[in-house]
Amino acid sequence: MKAEEHKLTAKELPVGDILEAGTAVAFKTGAWRSIRPVWNAQKCIQCMICWISCPDTSIIVKDGKVTGINYDHCKGCGICAVECPKKVCAITMEAEKK
Amino acid sequence: MIKTTYAKGKVVAKTGNEVMAEAMRQIAPDVVAAYPITPATEIVQIFSQFVADGLVPTEFVAVESEHSAMSACIGACAAGARTMTGTSSQGLALMWEMLYIAAGLRLPLVMAVINRALSAPINIHGDQSDTMGARDAGWIQIYSENSQEAYDNMVQSTRIAEKLQLPTMITTDGFIISHCMEVVEILPDEDVKKFAGEFKPERYLLDIKRPYTLGAIDLQDYYFEHRFQLADAMNNAIPVILEVAQDFYKTFGRKYDLYEKYCMDDAEVALVIIGSAAGTAKVVVDDLRSKGVKAGLIKIRVFRPFPAKQLAADLAKLKVVAVMDRADSCSGAGAPLYTDVTAALYSNANAGLPLPKVVDYVYGLGGRDIDLDHFHEVFARLEKIKAGGPIGPVVEYINVRK
């Protein structure tokens, strides 16, 4: 889903092709998903492998611990589920509901 | 015409390249990235000696190509450094892609360009094909007739570029000016430094507390607005160029305009010309004037932005004009200066103002001389047309073995 966006005029835009840092957080890519990762807090051993492997900065961490998935940005690639240690299996992929 | 009201600096005998390097030394940019190419090599060669002798705080990067020269200059300027370079001909051609990017990113770099013919056939001598090809890149283009103008234009360059946030090229004709020794007044270092001021960009990449992205991809919804910003800046550039010229005049006593009008007050036939050949043409104008011919000359200094409105008004008073192009556009319909001049004149047609007859001459390609006789030949034709004779071919090539 595209974020609400006021399209600036040439006068309003900063001069040159200047864009403020980190503004992509406002752009939601969650609708790309056909499957979604589901994180199980009980099973998670906090190894952080899912977090460091995620291409979409979509593993939410707080104080150095995984606390959930950012579904605004997660594209449902499933890397987190594959990288989660086999014996732990704290992330499973489920079909996205329509 | 240059009128020195008082000499503030040192009068010396120097080549065009030497005085452009001198201006760079005095401005003392933070970064220079450059690659050697005849006939511009000397500028950066002399400048590297200034660096080697500790005369400037500049970091000099001897890059491995002109493409990288312009890329590194763009990076340095975006990082917050006052940045300059120099090139010519094939070097400028290799920079092509990056010229547009420098303008699109609104980076006020300054480049000395020594005009030289483009290959093929390879040729190292002066014509303006190189910068004429870059005329739509979004750079300010200022041409110089002689070494003094080249020096003075360089002194004014950073102020113009930085105020407008537009890259600026200052040009002279290869060898004819770049390697020819002339008497030039070099202004005092401290005065030039003061005139140039400090480069204080609003945003720069090394300002790590205010991070931003420069060079993002614009699609259908933003590209046009950014390009409109560029067009708008160019549309509004003339007052800034004139303001800097005015301040230069007040400070140093030499007057500059968008173009120079030579014997134009009551002229009926005139040339529009760019660069060193204007000097030769002026001798012919003087000669014709002494014989009662109402001849005149307009020498373009600022080619981008093109002073269309001003030119149209000045040319309206004439009967016949010859546009002298030291470059060809291979369009089959006239060379670059001719097409711009005639397009400017069309506003006269729209406004119901008088229109002179206009012919185009392509001359001096690859450094081919144009001498007094050739200009006499051109004026003789203008006089005939004025008297009601046939115009003949609109685009002529002069002093070439056809």
Add this chain to the structure above:
Amino acid sequence: MASLKELAKRPESFTGGHRLCTGCGAGTIARQALFAAGDKPVVVTSATGCLEVASTIFPFSAWNVPFFHSAFENSAASCSGIETAYRSLKKQGKIADDIRFIAFGGDGGTYDIGLQSLSGAMERRHKMLYICYNNEAYMNTGIQRSGATPRGAHTTTAPTGKVKTGKDQNRKDLTAIMAAHDIPYVGQTAVGYWNDFMTKVQKALEVDGPSFINIIQPCRLGWGYKPEDTMVLGRLAVETCIWPVYEVVNGEYKLNIKPKEKKPVTEFMKHQVRFKHLFKPENQTLLNEIQVEVDQRWAKLLRLCNEQPIA
């Protein structure tokens, strides 16, 4: 390298909301590189390509650090200009911060069109790290062969057909070319080894001079595999010795990862559509030749690293 738990307390420098394909490891590489850069500020440049395009679609930038892009072939030259500006302004006392510089480029922008600019920047000893995220073809323009495409791979400009079996030539060894520049640090690694990559980035940024890292980065569209297997394929490239993980520190070669067993190249290839045709019986000879080439390169690297073959 700090532990992941410690790293996770640091702010993210590459945000979500970029438009890289689902499962594209380029996002992972950008994140890991910036985490590895640590507390010192970095300025990033990128060549035109997937990473740059997908992360900076106006008005949305995924970069939380100063980021610069201008063209395809000049990430290194641009970065060298920025680094030069830094040295100049720092020397003149116009800026105070200690800043480091990272240039990104894909394999097209690095092996091919940007090689001259990269070579020049390395030779000039700019203190910058160049990271080539290598997905072995021009993926952004639609999977065309590059100088990094391996022999036998199907691409849209070296396709398989009735008389052709994908790219005829093997890739050039860019890591070796960079090592030949005698720069203080050169590393080769793969997506899927976060610790190795991040350690390399850290080492590279610490050296006094230019550094280069070549990281293989599977492209799910160009290689043809399931998006969740990006890291798996990176590791298979290493386990088959197709893409060894090593470094060259001041001219000394060191193998960083020695697989426990050397898997046949087919273990890497069988997951990918770009190599599917090689499994037809009539292409068995080519497949064998590819294995021989990989073996020869691996043996050569082992000699350089003073390592024994895998038992």
